[in-house]
Amino acid sequence: xxCQFLRTNINQLLSCCIICLCGLSCSSSSGSCxxxxxxxxxxxxxxxxxRLSDDVVELLRMCVDRSYRRCGVGVxxxxxxxxxxxxxxxxxxxxxxxxxxxAAHQLYKRLGFHCVxxxxxxxxxxSSRSFLEQIFYRVKHHHYRRNVLHSKITSKGQH
Numbered sequence: 263x264x265c266q267f268l269r270t271n272i273n274q275l276l277s278c279c280i281i282c283l284c285g286l287s288c289s290s291s292s293g294s295c296x297x298x299x300x301x302x303x304x305x306x307x308x309x310x311x312x313r314l315s316d317d318v319v320e321l322l323r324m325c326v327d328r329s330y331r332r333c334g335v336g337v338x339x340x341x342x343x344x345x346x347x348x349x350x351x352x353x354x355x356x357x358x359x360x361x362x363x364x365a366a367h368q369l370y371k372r373l374g375f376h377c378v379x380x381x382x383x384x385x386x387x388x389s390s391r392s393f394l395e396q397i398f399y400r401v402k403h404h405h406y407r408r409n410v411l412h413s414k415i416t417s418k419g420q421h
Contacts, residue, residue, distance in 0.1 A: 293319065293350060297342050299326075299335050306330040309339040311346050314356070319347045321357040324366075331365065340373045347410045354409045360401050367404065375406035 293313030299306050307326040311319045321343045326335045347355045357375065359366045367377075381403045 293352075295346055297339060299339055301330070307335045307339050309343055311343045311355075313352075317353040319343070319350070319352045319355055321355050324357075336366075336369045337372065340369065344373065344408070344410055351411065353411050354407055356408075357406050358403050359406070360403055362401070370406050373408065375408040377404055378407045379405040381405070 294311055296308065296310045298308045305327070307324070307330065309324040310322040312322045314320050321340065324336060324339055326339070343355060355375075357370065359370070382401075
């Protein structure tokens, strides 16, 4: 399926094809959830919402198949996380991304997130770097936040 077709029909297509993997509904007592975007039997994207505290949930590991990027899949997945956060009365959603993903920065800003900080030397959780990597390899990690209580989330990702 071509991206052009998806641009005009993405909300209709994905509204029935977002699969929640945290039980029958996203009301898991853990306060976390995972969604998979499926189109014509193929997984085209996924995102998770992970509870950090009573007030904060993290949008984690959003990924969209390269063939479906810039077609609206990321917007719909991001909206699912924002709707989940609002429904579970979280005050805000946070996320982090590297400087290597400018399209992701645009997507998060379109969804209403604001950059609240940049740190150097990001390391994927659970991994470590050698001494030389610590000296020579510096990745800027951008931190974003969006307040969700009492905000309206529209189909265009604006509030």
